[in-house]
Amino acid sequence: MTQLAVGAELHVPSLHLFEDDGLTYAVDAEAPNWIAVEDRGRRILDQLSRLPMTPEELVRWYVREYDQETGKAWVHVHDFLRALRGAGMLAEEPFARPPYPGRLALIQPEGLRELWLQINNACNLLCGHCLVSSGPGEAPGPPIDFLTGVVDQAAALGLERLYVTGGEPFVRKDVFTLLHHATETHGLDVILLTNATVFQGRVRNELRALNPERVKFQVSIDGARPATNDAIRGVGALEKALEGARLLADLGFDLSLTTVTTCRNLRELPEIPSIVKSVGASSQHLMWTHRRGRALGSTNGFFPEIDALLAAVMATVRAADEAGVVLDNVAVVKRRVNGVPGVKYDFGNGGWDSLCVFYDGKVYPTAALAGEPKLVCGNAVSDGLEKILETSSVVRQLRQATVARKPTAADDPFRFLTGGGDWEHAWCFSGGDPLAPDPYYRIAHALVRHVMTTLGREKRDRLNRRSGYDAPVVLHAMGEGAIACDTADGALAERPVLTLHSNCVLSFDVDRPRAKVREYYAAAAETPKADLCCPTKYDDAAIAHIPQDVLDRFYGCGSPMAAADIRPGETVVDLGSGAGIDVFIAAKLVGPTGRALGVDMTDPMLAIAEENRSKVAAALGYDVVEFLKGFLEAIPMATRSTDLVTSNCVVNLSPDKPRVFEEIWRILKNHGRFLISDIVSEEPVPPHLKVDPELWGECLVGALTEEEFLAQLERAGFYGLTVLRKTYWKEVEDYPFYSVTVRGYKFEKSDGCVYQGHRAVYLGPGKAFVDEEGHLFPRNEPYEVCTDTVAKLGKPPYAGMFAILEPGDDRVSYACCDTGDACC
Numbered sequence: 001m002t003q004l005a006v007g008a009e010l011h012v013p014s015l016h017l018f019e020d021d022g023l024t025y026a027v028d029a030e031a032p033n034w035i036a037v038e039d040r041g042r043r044i045l046d047q048l049s050r051l052p053m054t055p056e057e058l059v060r061w062y063v064r065e066y067d068q069e070t071g072k073a074w075v076h077v078h079d080f081l082r083a084l085r086g087a088g089m090l091a092e093e094p095f096a097r098p099p100y101p102g103r104l105a106l107i108q109p110e111g112l113r114e115l116w117l118q119i120n121n122a123c124n125l126l127c128g129h130c131l132v133s134s135g136p137g138e139a140p141g142p143p144i145d146f147l148t149g150v151v152d153q154a155a156a157l158g159l160e161r162l163y164v165t166g167g168e169p170f171v172r173k174d175v176f177t178l179l180h181h182a183t184e185t186h187g188l189d190v191i192l193l194t195n196a197t198v199f200q201g202r203v204r205n206e207l208r209a210l211n212p213e214r215v216k217f218q219v220s221i222d223g224a225r226p227a228t229n230d231a232i233r234g235v236g237a238l239e240k241a242l243e244g245a246r247l248l249a250d251l252g253f254d255l256s257l258t259t260v261t262t263c264r265n266l267r268e269l270p271e272i273p274s275i276v277k278s279v280g281a282s283s284q285h286l287m288w289t290h291r292r293g294r295a296l297g298s299t300n301g302f303f304p305e306i307d308a309l310l311a312a313v314m315a316t317v318r319a320a321d322e323a324g325v326v327l328d329n330v331a332v333v334k335r336r337v338n339g340v341p342g343v344k345y346d347f348g349n350g351g352w353d354s355l356c357v358f359y360d361g362k363v364y365p366t367a368a369l370a371g372e373p374k375l376v377c378g379n380a381v382s383d384g385l386e387k388i389l390e391t392s393s394v395v396r397q398l399r400q401a402t403v404a405r406k407p408t409a410a411d412d413p414f415r416f417l418t419g420g421g422d423w424e425h426a427w428c429f430s431g432g433d434p435l436a437p438d439p440y441y442r443i444a445h446a447l448v449r450h451v452m453t454t455l456g457r458e459k460r461d462r463l464n465r466r467s468g469y470d471a472p473v474v475l476h477a478m479g480e481g482a483i484a485c486d487t488a489d490g491a492l493a494e495r496p497v498l499t500l501h502s503n504c505v506l507s508f509d510v511d512r513p514r515a516k517v518r519e520y521y522a523a524a525a526e527t528p529k530a531d532l533c534c535p536t537k538y539d540d541a542a543i544a545h546i547p548q549d550v551l552d553r554f555y556g557c558g559s560p561m562a563a564a565d566i567r568p569g570e571t572v573v574d575l576g577s578g579a580g581i582d583v584f585i586a587a588k589l590v591g592p593t594g595r596a597l598g599v600d601m602t603d604p605m606l607a608i609a610e611e612n613r614s615k616v617a618a619a620l621g622y623d624v625v626e627f628l629k630g631f632l633e634a635i636p637m638a639t640r641s642t643d644l645v646t647s648n649c650v651v652n653l654s655p656d657k658p659r660v661f662e663e664i665w666r667i668l669k670n671h672g673r674f675l676i677s678d679i680v681s682e683e684p685v686p687p688h689l690k691v692d693p694e695l696w697g698e699c700l701v702g703a704l705t706e707e708e709f710l711a712q713l714e715r716a717g718f719y720g721l722t723v724l725r726k727t728y729w730k731e732v733e734d735y736p737f738y739s740v741t742v743r744g745y746k747f748e749k750s751d752g753c754v755y756q757g758h759r760a761v762y763l764g765p766g767k768a769f770v771d772e773e774g775h776l777f778p779r780n781e782p783y784e785v786c787t788d789t790v791a792k793l794g795k796p797p798y799a800g801m802f803a804i805l806e807p808g809d810d811r812v813s814y815a816c817c818d819t820g821d822a823c824c
Contacts, residue, residue, distance in 0.1 A: 004081055005092060009052040012084070012097040023460060023475065025687040028089065029413035030097045033341040033478050035087050036456030039068070041473035044080055048090075055081060057533035072774025076471040085710065087342050096568045102402035103497045109353050109399060111158035112385060114501075116367040119147055119165040125195055127222075128232045129260050129302050131293040132371050134167040141167070141359045144174040146381070148181045150357050151441065152776035153385045153729035155186040165193040165367060167359070172308055176206045182216040193218045193258075195384035197237060198245025198254040207251055214640060217255040218285065219234045219245045224271035228264055236599065251282025258285040258329055263301030265314040270319035270627050273327075282348045283326040286313065288440045291428040316575075317450060332501075337418050337451040340687055342496070345419035349499035351377070351398035353442060364386050365398055368424045374432055379732025398423075401434050408437045418444040419500040462662060467717030468749050468773045469813065481656055492726055494688050529597045543791045546612075547618035560646040560675040560741060563724055569593040570643040573667065575632050575660075576600055580609035583625055584616045586646070592622040599628050599635055633659040637667040645674040649739075652679050653703040674718070677725075677741045680706040685735060703737060710742070718744035719772045720797040745797065753786035757807030758791055760785045769801070776781070777802070 004010075013028040026041040027034040031577050037045065039278045047053060047061060054076060062073040084090035118330055121142030141147075151162065158369070162182050169175050169264040184187045199207065221241050223229035229238035248255050257276050259269065276284045288309075289295050303351040304312075312327070350356075351365030355377065364370045365386070377395055378388035381586040385638065389395060403409045403420035412418070416613045421438030430436030438444070459475040539562065541776040561582050565591035566572060575600025588595040609627045611612050617623035630636040632647075632654050644666045654660045664674050681703045704712065710721055725741040762769045762777035769777045777783050783803055785793070793802045 001259065004055050004078065008053050008092045009054055010048060010081065011052050011091050011094045012048045012089055015045065021457060023456045025452050025456060029411045030340050031324055032344065032416040033088050033710040034091055034375055034452060036452065036459065038472060038475065042079060043750050045473065069774065069776060071770050071776025075770065079471040088472055094409045102404040104399055107495050107497050108181060110354055112154050112355060112356035112389065113158065114161050114349065115159055116153040116163040116165065117147060117150065118165050118356065118359050118367060119169055119368055120172055121169050123166060123168040123758050124171060124198055125233050129289060129295040131290055131368060132612055133294050138167065139359050141172060142361060144177050147178050150380050151186065153181050157386060161190060162188045162190045163193065166191060168195055168198065170194060170198045176543045179210060179215060187542055190215045191218060191679050195220050195241055196324060197240035199244040199247050202245065212252040214236050217253055217764040218258050220258050222259055223360055224268035224275060245279040245281055255281045256283040256285045257281050258287060260287045260289055261304065261309055262289065266304055266308055269312050269316040273320040273323040273430035276325045277323055281755060282696050283319055285328040286316065288425065288533065290425065305318060306442055313443055314446065314687045330451065333447040334451045337448055338455065338482045344404045344416040344497045344731040345500055346462045346497050347401055347419055347499060347660060348423050349501050352499050353394045354484050365394060366424055369427060373692040390584065408433050414445060414448045416449050426642045433668060464665065464717035466748050471719060473715060494686060537758050545588060545616055546581060560677050563741065564644055564646060564675045566590060566644060571595040571641065572644045572646065572737060573637060573642045573645040574600065575645065577609065577627065578605045580612060580627065582646060582648055586618060587625050588620060588622060589719045592624060596622050597626045597628060599630050601629060614809040633662045633663060637665050639663055640669050642667045642736065643669055643672050647676045647678065649678055651676060657704060658716065661713055665746055670748050673743060673745045676741050676742065679729060679737050679740065680709050680740050681737050688731065706740060714772060717746065719747060720745045722797060749788045753788050755786050756782060758785055758787065758790045759783060759805040760789065761805065763801060763803060
């Protein structure tokens with residue numbers, strides 16, 4: 001990324017601002033994009049919003065506004081402007097945005113990504129809110145050959161995900177034939193919606209034969225207590241449902257407990273996260289009642305007032321967070337709010353790339369509205385799914401629907417994050433208009449703000465205020481910690497428009513990339529991979545004591561140990577230690593009084609390292625090596641316990657790189673140092689490359705840009721950053737990647753900066769020097785500094801660059817060369 005041009009006028013987009021808990025959230029509604037900033041960042045945004053300014057004009061304004069020295073003002077303003085530009089919120093030209101023409105003008109639907117199969121209308125329960133009035137004695141559903149044939153049709157159209165519902169799917173004895181056909185013949189992910197009360201005998205046994213990697217469950221309960229749940233679902237239903245959920249969890253299935261919100265269960269919703277945890281489910285899901293089916297004729301209070309519902313939802317959000325349980329409603333919103341900046345969400349995917357086949361063979365755009373006469377798209381038997389997608393007037397009308405035509409969304413700054421709301425509820429409550437207001441839209445709005453403010457507060461709480469670096473920062477920018485989703489088509493993540501429920505831009509599931517990396521490097525442990533990352537040859541003397549088994553499994557991109565100036569007795573921690581080569585090199589350098597530790601998350605690599613530990617100890621004559629299993633984002637080391645942290649082509653594999661840098665700062669002693677060799681890019685890596693697991697494992701597509709890499713290290717609190725080496729590695733689709741080795745130091749400031757009369761004199765060779773805190777030291781001129789700065793300047797990397805004058809030294813005198821004529 002290029003430097004800010006001298007004299008260039010800078011522009012920000014038109015911004016919607018709101019405040020929460022002392023932070024400002026700036027939303028570029030038309031992109032969409034957003035950032036979270038503190039007060040100084042807000043005031044810089046205000047200046048740029050009023051009138052375009054040059055960087056120099058902003059520096060002069062900052063000097064006046066905050067009574068700052070010019071050097072510090074320059075550091076603060078330039079760092080913030082570069083962060084704004086990296087977040088897509090700053091440009092040297094005005095942000096010109098043509099009117100949004102609607103989704104169909106920008107993208108075309110491609111095939112069928114989701115299919116809902118309502119395989120019967122028969123159910124063992126008679127729920128009071130059932131959308132399709134299922135129950136005992138209702139339609140048993142079409143023949144199994146019809147269902148498997150529909151799946152075949154959908155698979156040919158690019159199907160990725162199959163939803164199976166009813167009735168109660170497990171009332172059908174042949175449901176397992178369908179599930180095996182979908183998962184084994186077509187490799188589909190299947191989500192089953194069930195009441196989980198019929199998992200006895202044969203059903204229990206056949207569940208064991210399903211693939212938990214492919215089959216997931218949504219289990220319905222309607223309260224936290226039997227009195228509430230069973231009033232809707234029948235006597236004993238809650239106990240049986242939870243017993244079924246426990247069985248599914250014991251069998252290794254991912255499942256969610258789902259609740260339809262009613263007047264009667266609002267107070268119990270916050271109790272359900274603890275139930276989710278107790279049965280081994282992975283998440284909780286809340287559903288807002290549709291105005292159709294049995295709920296219309298019920299007196300059970302299925303339509304609570306929106307204020308009461310919103311309060312209950314937010315209480316449940318807090319309860320789920322405290323219990324460590326995922327609330328699907330929040331997770332889905334987070335995927336959009338923290339997704340790829342500039343990607344617009346526009347309406348739902350029903351009729352776009354998703355259809356529902358009803359138990360009678362009729363096809364509808366969505367399962368929630370199956371059975372609505374006005375929404376019949378065709379017949380799966382006589383028409384076929386491909387023809388329905390191409391010719392159905394219902395499909396055509398829904399594809400033309402867009403948030404751009406929705407009057408209530410025109411002035412909503414969150415419209416491209418909410419998608420304009422749920423058109424299914426709009427249809428139900430308006431009597432058939434998908435562009436009508438969504439009656440539950442306030443909840444969507446509140447969840448968008450909740451995600452933004454949660455991310456902003458989390459980043460503020462993590463901000464290092466003990467390093468001396470106090471420039472205004474972009475606390476969070478949209479897309480940080482996020483990645484294009486696990487869809488089969490990674491190019492979807494770069495489309496300008498996506499639909500709700502398409503799961504195409506997902507918040508980075510923190511263990512998903514770890515799982516990819518573990519699998520990739522486990523294979524590399526079994527069979528060494530030549531030229532993985534960009535291998536560096538070590539000096540023969542440095543590795544003479546290391547077994548060949550370890551050397552064959554070196555997958556680094558630099559040699560941090562060679563440049564680390566390791567001293568006897570030091571404690572060295574190597575992150576992502578793999579088979580242990582850098583740890584074993586460090587063991588030789590720290591000697592018998594030091595410690596050399598490796599941290600890795602991959603069991604096969606740790607096993608190889610442990611197997612060779614005794615061999616290295618025998619060669620050295622002592623054993624100071626230890627290998628620990630753990631993640632880079634939570635290093636299993638005590639605070640201030642380490643002299644040196646190294647990492648060799650591993651940080652790029654982490655899904656949360658700022659957290660890694662924060663952890664390195666935490667475990668280092670004061671004046672400790674890191675040396676990291678890693679891969680960086682020149683430009684941000686595009687989302688379609690980030691979904692490639694092979695490129696992740698090759699240390700490429702998880703890479704930061706070099707500017708981001710250094711900025712994140714500085715923000716984590718490090719000073720004295722030096723790029724010791726930079727070499728070209730390779731290109732992927734015209735994106736160049738480099739190997740860099742960077743060194744930095746930790747200094748933890750004391751509670752208060754005390755001025756006692758010390759002065760620092762910069763000795764050269766430059767005309768002046770500016771440090772990370774913005775102190776400007778002209779060459780050969782005494783500059784008053786506090787005791788913290790005295791301590792920092794007297795240690796590497798600044799030792800020898802400055803002369804420190806003690807308090808009371810009225811006559812300035814110092815020497816750069818000692819008595820033996822050896823210059824400093």
